[in-house]
Amino acid sequence: MRRTILWLVISAPMCRAPMAAQLAAAPAAPTPQISSFTVQAQAAAQGSTSSAAPQLPAAGLPQRLTLQDAEAQALRNNPQISVARLLLLASGQVTREQRSAYFPNVTASLTAVDAQQGSRLAAGALNNPALLTRAAGGMAISQLITDFGRTANLVAAAALRARAADMNAAATSAQIRLAVEEAFFGALQSRAEQMVAEQTVKARQLVSDQITTLFQNKLRSELDVSFANANLAQARLLLLDAQNNYQAALSRLSEVMGSVGQQPIDPVEPQAEPNAPPSSTAELEQQAFHNRPEIAAQSYEYQAERRFQNAERDLLLPTISALGVAGQAAAGSSLNAVPQFPTWYGAAGVNLNLPVFNGFQNVARWREAGFRAQAANEQLRDVKDRIANEVRTSWLNAVTAYNRIAVSRQFLEQSNLALNLSQARYDLGLSSIVELSQAQLQQTQAQIQFAAATYQYRIAEAVLRFQAAAP
Template identity: 45%
Template sequence: MTQKFIALVAVLTLSSALSDLNAQSGAQTATPLTLQQAEQIAMKNHPRVFAAQYNALAATQVVREARSSYFPTLQADVTGSVADHNTRLGAGYLSSSQLFNRFGQGISLDQLITDFGRTSNLVASSRFQAQAASDDAQATRYDVLLAVNQSYFEVLRSQALLKVAQTTVSERQVVLDQVSAMVQNKLKSELDLSFAQVNLAQANLFQIRAQNNIKIAQAELARAMGQQNPEAYTLAEQPLPSPPPETADPLVAQAMQNRPEILSAQASRDSAYKFQRAERDLSLPTVVAEGDAGVIPLVAQLTLPRLIPDHYEAAAVNIQVPIFNGHLFAARRQAALMRARAADEGLRDTQGRVARDVRTAWANAVTNYQQIDVATKLLNQAKLALALAQGRYNLGLSSIVELSQAQLNETEAEIQEVNARYDFENQNAVLQYQVGLLR
């Protein structure tokens, strides 16, 4: 049973060695990549960035739609009709009742003179909505940048943990070889050998998981950069950021000025109030000028000479004054007011959420920064304890259990040291994002 277990450990070790060779071979052809380059690639490739830009551009066209009321409307008509002699219209709306055979063509021109502010308020509302869409596009870009930062640091973390796993496998292989020699010389028991074999098997499992985590992290990075297929990159290490400020208050103040979500909510609120004013102006008169001109080359007449002119020109000014429509305008005005007040509360909620997120990110960043020094000290102590345990074991003053525990403590300390460093890198990116400085 022991020989089978040793053979299994040997196979796992050989497999890990071959994987390392393959990884090193792939690393030689990998493209160097910095965090700034990864962000630039994401801005050029990510579909969410393009979708947000297109939505923002679409919102600018709504402004043109609203401004179209300022310009005249020109249309051409060509009309021909055939009717029985001396027939008349007898149903439908009030209109010219006479029907006659004719063919004519002409143009009509309509121009809004004034609607007492409704169109100007609609234009202002659409402009604020376009600004909100632009801010939403900026928020999307920030989201993509945060995802790039997080996935970038996750790849670096996974690579660092793989190095820890490889070192752990090497160290425990040395211990296994040492214990095996002692067992052969009758200096240690089979129990010591079993413990050493178990420790090496655990290290190999740790290495396999670390290799898998690298593949997952690389896939996440490719997705964050907008790439369909992961490419081989050699990531550059980033310098450790400076510690967070002592309080979160200045960061909250910055976030209120920088966060695109707040700017978008403010623009949406302003748009809602402009639209409410436009709905209020529905009750005011509308003044429109109209002009018509054309020719009638053919008119059916029973007598000659022709009495109807072969051309026509006309102009008019129409003033439409709303009097009563079943309280439709009042309901629309009140509904717009309620939506504007809801936008007020939405802005207040966004500001509160951003302030909470900034304080949470700041607290996490402070904690993670403090953990770096503690984790470094823990690692140094664990290395010292392992050296002492190894010496005691070699002298026969302790059991394999004490040495195994020291090895486990060192491995856990190395993992915590790596996690502490990259947790702070990641949380610092989150803090910059929450403040609105991750650009």
């Protein structure tokens, strides 16, 4: 008995063609009465062409887009790249601001005063109270001679922060490249899943039509028709989700590329095959420590905080500066026909400012800068620990994704075999529609996982390359 059943299962695929020919040649049997439930199920499975269901927006002629073209367009148009570059330029101007203390400060003044003759300024600051009518113009110049290193430390701190901004711009570029790769391969994966869903709809539509014909010839039950139509409706739901996911993936790719609206694009499959992941993470971690711009940026921030701490310490030291004024009085008051102002004036001198006491403000600023420098050092250590963990985690994800390719291929092969055997058993009447439906569902899942496995590994490979700062 077992040998007979085994022979029937194996020979079932060869018997499908004769069975189909016999079914086509057989006279049309009287159509049995179909319940309203079956009619509704068939209508839902077939879908009405006259229904006004909303459709996804139809795109124009798609433009073929390679991964390299997408990265170039993103680096050119993405606003985050522009933000990073503008912040870098702003940091360079801060360095120039601090360096300006090395240069003389020159101001020009024009003064015209009409005062009551002989009046005096009775309230206000401690200055010469005499108010004299005059009109004069002159210039004043001041030059810092030395502040015992404070300006030098401020300039160095600003330059280090500019280098940190440069590294942040490089990190932003690397993040944009990673986002482009994730969006690009995500779009390819969604398109592959959509193709699987379309093939699934076609296959289940064929099965539904065959079972409906067999039911009309009293060779299958109404339950078989209901299961077949339910499987078809499930496949159409899968297709709707796949179409939506593909359009969403294209929208995400357009956003990363810096496009205002979604562009009609057609991602091109890369020709190069993905490489196997490295065997260990030790070399990847060292490479990340040397090449990751985030580590370099935080290191520059720590050095800048140290130099700023030294600059705050220098507030306790004196400053020496030179002053000079010169000008000419075009008109002025006179007393007893004697002019009160000479025709020109000029003076020069050296000023020494020595801080004595300001409520311990300078000491508090020095200590505050020291604490911030220590915090920056701890942040640098935290960045290194986080990057090391991200390298290890991304390597594990890449290894798992690479192994999933072979496993998903085996899963698909076994699912195809199981579906063929289930179809053969169902054609011979040895199993129910439930077993066939389960085999169809399993095959669909296997096809989707196999279609996604390669692109998931490409995404994992891109993440690993980003975390390790590999070229």
